[in-house]
């Protein structure tokens with residue numbers, strides 16, 4: 449059911465940037481087309497350069513044209529474009545934020561509840577909040593003020609805490625919306641619903657029945673032209689610290705007492721804080737890293753394409769050595785009674801043979817073992833590209849003999865005619881609704897960095913050459929060092945009979 453949204457103005461910093469062009473403006477347009485934006489809602493884009501309103505509106509049109517190749521409704525476009533304004537905020541002008549306040553004070557044009565979306569470089573988050581506060585633009589005495597902070601929130605625990613200290617001089621926790629856009633994905637939200645809106649899963653969702661859990665994000669893509677960003681970040685910080693640990697929290701948390709933002713986040717915080725830190729002297733047994741070497745990957749039309757290795761791509765940009773991982777796999781344990789002894793394998797990699805994001809759960813051996821061929825049950829919650837729930841069970845092969853084979857029950861989450869919502873669309877809507885359940889609490893961010901920082905440090909200090917895997921292949925064999933038992937192996941997306949590796 450649609451929640452009520454107060455009349456408001458979305459103030460978009462970094463509106464000319466890549467994220468805004470590809471996701472935010474098209475997302476806002478689609479929300480408008482779906483009738484989800486309130487009548488009294490304006491968008492003020494803020495950028496460093498002087499741009500006329502007309503030129504900015506023409507730029508927005510080019511963003512929509514690029515996104516919606518099949519065209520769009522003229523009446524919706526006219527309504528949407530009329531919501532859009534531009535304000536130049538040159539960094540050299542000490543009075544820039546006061547001028548913005550003057551512009552925003554025209555209540556006929558700009559509804560006075562203000563949501564600021566900081567789609568800018570992470571180093572600009574704190575200075576913008578400080579300047580908004582200096583101009584009195586965060587004062588909630590009459591209207592609400594919310595600030596959305598893009599990812600990443602810090603690059604380690606100290607920097608996240610420093611950012612938190614800096615922004616909480618001006619903002620209450622309830623005003624801060626820390627984004628992890630994964631949480632906006634419907635298939636991710638489905639993890640919680642699958643668990644708690646069905647009777648059959650909860651009784652077996654524990655160490656008595658579950659052998660291990662795999663949380664995977666594999667990509668066919670390489671780092672592309674983002675070599676500098678990627679080499680300073682790596683797979684662990686880019687994917688595991690936020691997206692994959694959040695996925696793990698949704699898989700493993702206890703049932704929240706209700707669906708309020710505070711209750712959901714309280715359970716996620718508890719879970720994240722109970723993940724056991726990797727012992728510093730045993731990181732090599734519990735974490736594996738690698739870099740892709742040259743190889744051949746599958747491209748959109750099903751053909752193969754030869755691609756360069758990560759170190760070659762860096763060399764092209766003048767970087768001669770790097771230990772930054774493009775493959776990261778961790779084994780984590782959760783110190784609570786439900787999950788005692790169950791390994792959670794979390795892995796992410798670029799340039800793999802397939803692109804897939806999934807939670808795969810393997811159950812323990814069945815009470816009746818007919819022969820050595822019998823597979824253990826798997827439940828897969830596939831997040832992308834296919835959103836589906838897949839269950840593998842053993843079933844009798846019809847005939848005279850007693851023998852089983854694996855039967856796959858594959859339930860697509862998406863049915864014909866279902867809405868296709870980009871994660872940023874739901875998150876933008878939640879920001880305006882004041883619903884922070886899909887945003888991160890600072891305690892979640894801190895718990896995630898606390899877990900990841902020692903691994904990042906150990907890997908950065910270990911200058912021995914990093915294992916190379918051929919682009920387009922499956923996980924490197926050597927990654928199996930982290931498995932808890934010899935019969936565990938990496939699970940891939942759609943193959944039937946998971947035990948056939």
Ligand SMILES: NC(=O)c1ccc[n+]([C@@H]2O[C@H](COP(=O)([O-])OP(=O)(O)OC[C@H]3O[C@@H](n4cnc5c(N)ncnc54)[C@H](OP(=O)(O)O)[C@@H]3O)[C@@H](O)[C@H]2O)c1
Pocket residue numbers: 461462463464465466467468494495496497566567568569570572598599600
């Ligand atoms: N792109 C994505 O898919 C993605 C995904 C996840 C997270 N994020 C996060 O979202 C934020 C925005 O990402 P983005 O890819 O859109 O960034 P971007 O394209 O590099 O730039 C965003 C905006 O920041 C302003 N800007 C750029 N350089 C600047 C400078 N030197 N000084 C002051 N302002 C500058 C520019 O606006 P003006 O020139 O108009 O001032 C630019 O439009 C970042 O925090 C990023 O980490 C992005």
